[in-house]
Each structure stands twice: as structure tokens, then as C-alpha cells.
Amino acid sequence: MYSLFDPTSDVKTPFLFFTGKGGVGKTSAASATAVALADQGKKVLLVSTDPASNLQDVFEVDLTSEPKEVPGVNGLFACNIDPEEAARAYRKKTVGPYRGKLPDSVVAQMEEQLSGACTVEIAAFDEFSQLLADQYIVQQYDYVLFDTAPTGHTLRLLSLPTAWSGYLEESTHGASCLGPLSGLGEKKEMYGKAVAALSDAHKTTLMLVARPETSSLLEANRASLELKEIGIKNQMLILNGVFQTETNDQVAQAFYQRQQKGLQETPVELKQLETTYLPYISYSLTGVDHLRWFMNGELYLEDEASHRVEPILLDPFSQVIDDFSQKNTRVIFAMGKGGVGKTSVASAIAVGLCEKGHKVHLTTTDPAAHLDYVFKGDTAKENLTISSINPEKEVEKYKQSVIEKAGKDLDEDGLEYLKEDLESPCTEEIAIFQAFAEVVDQSDNEMVVIDTAPTGHTLLLLDSTEAYHKEMSRSTGEIPESVRKLLPRLRDPKETSVVIVTLAEATPVLEAERLQKDLKRAEIEPSWWVINQSLFATGTTDPILSGRAFSERVWINKVKRELSANTALIPWMEEEKVGYDTIKEYV
Amino acid sequence: MKKVEIFDPAMCCATGVCGPSVDPDLTRLASTVYSLEQKNVDITRYNLANDPAAFSDNEKVNKVLHEKGPDALPITLLGDEVVKVGSYPSNDEFAEWLDMRAEELTQKPRVRVSVKLD
Numbered sequence: 242m243y244s245l246f247d248p249t250s251d252v253k254t255p256f257l258f259f260t261g262k263g264g265v266g267k268t269s270a271a272s273a274t275a276v277a278l279a280d281q282g283k284k285v286l287l288v289s290t291d292p293a294s295n296l297q298d299v300f301e302v303d304l305t306s307e308p309k310e311v312p313g314v315n316g317l318f319a320c321n322i323d324p325e326e327a328a329r330a331y332r333k334k335t336v337g338p339y340r341g342k343l344p345d346s347v348v349a350q351m352e353e354q355l356s357g358a359c360t361v362e363i364a365a366f367d368e369f370s371q372l373l374a375d376q377y378i379v380q381q382y383d384y385v386l387f388d389t390a391p392t393g394h395t396l397r398l399l400s401l402p403t404a405w406s407g408y409l410e411e412s413t414h415g416a417s418c419l420g421p422l423s424g425l426g427e428k429k430e431m432y433g434k435a436v437a438a439l440s441d442a443h444k445t446t447l448m449l450v451a452r453p454e455t456s457s458l459l460e461a462n463r464a465s466l467e468l469k470e471i472g473i474k475n476q477m478l479i480l481n482g483v484f485q486t487e488t489n490d491q492v493a494q495a496f497y498q499r500q501q502k503g504l505q506e507t508p509v510e511l512k513q514l515e516t517t518y519l520p521y522i523s524y525s526l527t528g529v530d531h532l533r534w535f536m537n538g539e540l541y542l543e544d545e546a547s548h549r550v551e552p553i554l555l556d557p558f559s560q561v562i563d564d565f566s567q568k569n570t571r572v573i574f575a576m577g578k579g580g581v582g583k584t585s586v587a588s589a590i591a592v593g594l595c596e597k598g599h600k601v602h603l604t605t606t607d608p609a610a611h612l613d614y615v616f617k618g619d620t621a622k623e624n625l626t627i628s629s630i631n632p633e634k635e636v637e638k639y640k641q642s643v644i645e646k647a648g649k650d651l652d653e654d655g656l657e658y659l660k661e662d663l664e665s666p667c668t669e670e671i672a673i674f675q676a677f678a679e680v681v682d683q684s685d686n687e688m689v690v691i692d693t694a695p696t697g698h699t700l701l702l703l704d705s706t707e708a709y710h711k712e713m714s715r716s717t718g719e720i721p722e723s724v725r726k727l728l729p730r731l732r733d734p735k736e737t738s739v740v741i742v743t744l745a746e747a748t749p750v751l752e753a754e755r756l757q758k759d760l761k762r763a764e765i766e767p768s769w770w771v772i773n774q775s776l777f778a779t780g781t782t783d784p785i786l787s788g789r790a791f792s793e794r795v796w797i798n799k800v801k802r803e804l805s806a807n808t809a810l811i812p813w814m815e816e817e818k819v820g821y822d823t824i825k826e827y828v
Numbered sequence: 829m830k831k832v833e834i835f836d837p838a839m840c841c842a843t844g845v846c847g848p849s850v851d852p853d854l855t856r857l858a859s860t861v862y863s864l865e866q867k868n869v870d871i872t873r874y875n876l877a878n879d880p881a882a883f884s885d886n887e888k889v890n891k892v893l894h895e896k897g898p899d900a901l902p903i904t905l906l907g908d909e910v911v912k913v914g915s916y917p918s919n920d921e922f923a924e925w926l927d928m929r930a931e932e933l934t935q936k937p938r939v940r941v942s943v944k945l946d
Binding site: 335336338339342343344346347349350351 | 837838876877880881883884890893894897898
């Protein structure tokens with residue numbers, strides 16, 4: 242009923258933004274589109290602004306923030322804007338000249354302050370809008386494609402121009418949290434151009450990428466509405482991975498049915514968008530050849546289709562529950578890139594622990610989480626409480642408490658000044674962090690299972706945890722008790738466990754590997770890896786699915802041998818897990 | 829009137845609300861500095877995080893930093909002399925230095941009327 246996505250006819254604007262929750266394949270879609278356009282003789286720039294980009298893995302080439310020609314594709318250039326890298330570069334530029342001039346301890350303080358979340362965001366945004374507003378770039382390339390970060394991050398990134406332009410206009414006296422970007426005023430024009438380009442339907446198309454699954458479509462709808470509100474109205478939907486089968490294989494039939502059911506439940510607003518699809522294929526999308534086959538509609542590679550896959554088992558998921566139950570772990574994080582099913586895994590852990598008689602609190606900091614959906618229609622069982630940290634509400638609450646505490650002795654101008662600083666982007670980080678600390682504080686009485694936000698966000702959160710603790714030693718303000726207690730608890734393996742959730746595919750595993758590295762740098766050691774939605778564990782014989790299952794093997798082995806001491810496998814399930822009793826099936 | 833310079837530690841913003849917790853003294857100071865600016869007092873704040881040149885170029889500040897390290901911040905200079913180290917001046921101190929009454933620095937709001945000229 243939908244037509245195959247064809248870049249030649251479907252791409253109508255010079256700027257394309259691919260957005261969608263991590264794991265929906267937006268990097269693949271963006272990369273394949275870029276290759277297809279370049280193969281038409283166009284000059285194309287593909288930009289990744291994802292802090293956990295896998296563009297390098299797709300093209301098998303090292304990328305930096307400078308556009309670089311992709312080998313094997315004439316006219317295709319790619320660059321990778323890692324906001325954390327950009328922040329590092331900014332720090333170096335700012336701090337470097339004062340080494341030796343100012344005492345080392347003073348330089349260290351500067352560096353610390355410039356390591357905060359705002360610096361990362363500001364640095365990323367700066368690079369991002371330079372590209373958008375740069376006439377030279379615009380004229381040099383026929384198309385500029387942005388492979389953006391997971392949804393939560395994307396939304397923030399995209400909503401920043403408006404927020405900050407507003408902030409600049411309203412600013413009456415140079416007080417500003419945008420301090421790290423001094424000379425912001427001079428850049429106002431550039432930011433203005435970036436905002437204008439984003440909301441100009443002749444210039445920019447937002448390509449929403451979704452899997453043909455209910456939760457993915459709900460998420461795309463949410464993003465679509467939110468971005469429309471920000472003024473980005475020229476949107477298209479790509480359904481990525483639409484599965485067709487000609488076999489009677491039980492798993493294949495169930496797989497097909499589940500997708501069709503998901504598609505039927507497409508939210509009504511989303512149905513109004515121009516929609517195309519890309520097929521579900523047996524092979525992984527790494528390397529230029531694979532991208533070309535994908536755009537040609539090749540469903541599987543002949544030599545892989547014949548592989549029979551025997552099911553193998555790692556630890557069953559119940560081992561994870563038993564382990565936490567025995568150790569009486571107080572705080573459990575399910576971490577991983579969005580779309581790998583960490584919401585389901587966190588829910589399953591919480592349910593499993595309840596079944597074993599523990600009191601459990603399940604919470605989420607993921608703005609895109611759908612916990613309500615997973616628990617739809619159930620009255621929570623006695624041992625289980627559920628909450629979510631809603632960023633907007635927390636920010637509002639935090640602002641109110643600050644104004645109450647610090648604003649009472651201020652006159653009208655002073656109060657205005659204070660309110661203005663509270664409008665800054667860092668306020669959100671602080672507010673969410675406090676809410677998060679409060680939840681963890683409850684684990685004196687309950688086990689807390691946290692379904693964290695997508696990777697980049699999660700890391701920022703943990704990063705700010707650390708910065709928070711360093712800063713406390715010199716701050717004279719009042720620190721909530723819950724916050725003071727948090728970081729040492731996060732680092733104590735007797736108290737806290739991290740479960741890394743991934744899929745047995747290239748991108749999710751490489752991504753999870755990077756996540757683990759970053760956690761280790763913060764002295765946090767993940768205790769389990771859970772490989773979710775494994776086709777390998779199902780024993781399917783469908784040619785496309787078994788091709789996929791076969792290619793899972795290498796990733797399962799990599800996790801088991803190189804990355805984790807404890808690995809559990811969850812087979813692909815016929816039904817999306819909805820409600821308490823179905824979640825129990827995992828356990 | 830003598831000029832006042834305040835050298836802040838590395839901070840995200842001048843009121844301190846972006847920090848891990850709100851320091852009421854910082855909000856008080858931000859408000860005082862703002863009132864002084866309104867009275868045309870030559871008063872400047874430098875934040876180590878975004879204006880390190882001011883710290884490095886000012887010999888007196890640089891000297892204090894080398895002797896005492898970053899804990900010496902904030903440092904206040906009155907007409908090029910170091911007058912306060914390690915904490916912010918009180919409103920009474922500002923008043924004394926600038927020959928004002930402390931009450932002038934905590935004036936209650938003027939009523940603002942916005943007039944639209946169409």
C-alpha cells in the first residue's frame with residue numbers, strides 16, 4: 242500500500258533531517274539516501290550530529306568534523322560532529338593559552354566548569370548552525386543530509402535555535418548561562434539563519450524514520466507533533482524494515498503479522514504524512530555496496546539465504562533476576578541506545594523482582610519512554626510502584642523552589658534577573674538530576690529499577706552527576722541530602738548494578754560497547770549484558786529472517802567473548818509485551 | 829568614584845542558579861551589582877570560565893592566585909587595590925567604599941509603567 246522510498250523522486254529540498262528513536266535505522270536510511278543521490282551525480286554532504294554516531298561504521302572510514310570524501314562514492318562527503326568532541330576542542334581553545342600563566346589549580350577549575358552539559362550542547366549547536374547558515378556550504382552542495390541523534394536529543398537540538406533566539410532577544414543585561422560561548426550576540430545572525438532554514442519548507446524536509454511497530458510509530462508521532470509545534474512542518478515518514486515473506490515459517494508469519502498489526506494502528510496524525518517504506522533485509526548495512534543493494538530492493542544475499550541456524554542459549558533472562566534478587570541490589574539501571582527495548586527489559590526486571598517478593602520502584606528519565614503503554618490497563622501489583630521523571634514538570638518545580646528560596650529578599654529587578662538565569666538550558670539538567678537523586682534515595686526501602694534515557698542523554702546525566710559532586714565541595718548553597726548521597730552509591734557495585742541492553746546487530750553492539758567504555762571511565766562497571774529480541778534464539782527458517790539470525794551470531798559472540806562476563810539472551814517474541822502478566826513471560 | 833572589579837570563580841552564570849544549588853549570597857551580589865550599574869558606578873565582574881584573560885593579565889589578581897590558589901576567589905579590587913579575598917563584599921562594604929548608604933543598594937522596586945507608543 243506504500244511505495245518504496247526513492248530518493249530521486251522523494252527528496253525535494255536541499256536540507257534533509259533524519260530523525261527517529263535510536264535503532265530505527267535512520268543512519269542507514271540517511272546513508273543509503275546520500276549514496277543514491279550522489280550516484281545520480283549530485284554533490285552531497287552527510288552530517289552526523291549524534292554524540293554516539295555510527296556513521297563511521299556504516300562507511301568504514303574515520304570521520305571528523307571536517308567534511309571528507311567517502312571512498313567509492315563520487316560526490317559524497319561526510320562529517321561527524323560529536324558534541325563532546327566539539328566541547329573538548331572548545332575547552333582546549335579556551336583554556337590552553339592560560340596554562341603556565343595562571344596557576345594549575347586555577348586552570349583545573351576552569352576546565353571543570355567547561356566540562357558541564359551546557360558546554361557540550363553549546364559547542365554542538367554552534368557547529369550545527371554554522372553548517373546550516375553557511376552560504377558557502379549551501380552553494381557547494383546540492384544536498385545536505387543530517388543524520389541526527391536519538392529523538393530526545395534531536396528534539397533538544399532542534400528546539401534550541403528557537404529557545405536561544407528567544408533568550409537572546411529577551412536578554413536585557415548580559416547575564417547569561419551561555420557564558421561559555423562568549424560573543425554570543427555576534428552569532429545571533431547566524432543562529433537566526435539556522436532557525437529560518439529549519440522551518441522553511443522549501444529548504445528543509447524532516448524525514449521521520451520509524452519501524453513498522455506500534456511503539457516506534459507512537460514515538461514518531463510524538464516527535465512529529467512536537468516538531469510541527471516548533472515550526473518544522475515539512476515532514477515525511479519512512480517506514481524502515483517492512484517485512485515480506487513467502488514462507489510458512491512460524492516465526493516469519495508472526496513477525497509479518499506483528500508488523501501489519503502495528504501498521505494498522507498507525508496514529509491518525511501520522512497517516513496524513515507522505516509515507517514511503519524501505520524493506521526488511523537479511524544483511525547488515527555496513528559498506529557502500531550494501532547500501533546500494535538496499536536501495537535497489539535486494540532482500541537478501543544468495544549465499545546467506547541457505548544458512549540453517551541452530552538455536553543456542555546463553556543464560557536465560559531469569560538468571561539476571563535471580564542474581565539481583567540474591568544480591569539484593571538496591572539500584573538497577575537498564576542502559577542502552579533507544580529502541581533496543583530497555584523499557585521492556587527494565588519493566589521485566591522490576592516485575593521479576595516483585596514476583597520474588599521484593600518491593601520495587603520502577604522509574605524512567607527517558608522523555609520518550611512509553612512505560613504507561615507497557616503497563617496499560619493494569620492495576621499495579623502490590624509490591625510495584627511506577628513513576629516517571631517528566632523533564633518539563635521537574636524544571637517548573639525546580640524554578641519555583643529557587644524563586645521561593647533565593648527570591649524573597651530581592652527587589653523587582655533582582656527577581657527579574659534571577660528568573661532570566663533560570664530560563665537557561667542548564668536549569669533543566671540540574672532539575673532532572675535532583676528528581677533522579679530523589680528517586681534513588683527511596684531505595685533505602687525499595688529496589689529501584691531505572692529505565693534511563695537514550696545514551697547521549699544518559700551520559701550527560703552521569704557526567705553532570707560527577708561535576709555536581711566536584712562542585713559541591715566549593716559551593717556554599719544548600720545541597721539536598723539525596724543528591725549528596727547519590728554518586729558514591731552509583732559507584733558501589735553492592736548497591737548499584739548496570740544492565741546493558743542491546744540487540745545482536747552491528748550498530749547496537751558497537752554503540753553499547755562505547756557506552757560501557759564511558760561508564761567505566763566514570764568508574765561504573767556494568768554487571769550484565771542482555772541481548773534482546775534475538776532472532777537467532779528462535780530457530781526461524783525464513784530466508785530473510787535466518788539471514789538476519791545468522792548475522793546475529795558474530796555479534797552475540799562478540800558480546801559474550803569480549804564485552805561481558807554475564808550475558809543473557811531474550812528471544813524475539815510474537816507479541817509486544819503489554820501489561821504486567823505478559824511481561825512475566827520474559828522471566 | 830573608584831572603579832570596582834570582582835573576579836569570580838569559574839561559574840556557569842552570575843546568579844549561581846545554574847550551579848548545583850542556589851547560593852543566596854550570589855543572588856544578593858548579582859542584584860547589588862545591578863543596582864550599582866544603574867547608579868553609573870564603574871563596576872565589572874569577570875568570570876574565570878569565560879574571561880580568563882582578565883585574571884591572567886591583572887598582575888595583582890594573578891599574584892594572589894599564585895599564592896593562594898583558586899580558593900582565593902572571589903577577589904575584589906577597588907581602584908586597582910585588592911580589598912577582599914575569598915568571599916564577596918557585603919552591601920555595607922560596598923556602601924563604605926563608594927560613599928553611599930547601604931539602603932541605596934537594596935532599594936525596593938520602583939513601579940514600572942510600560943507605555944506603548946503606537
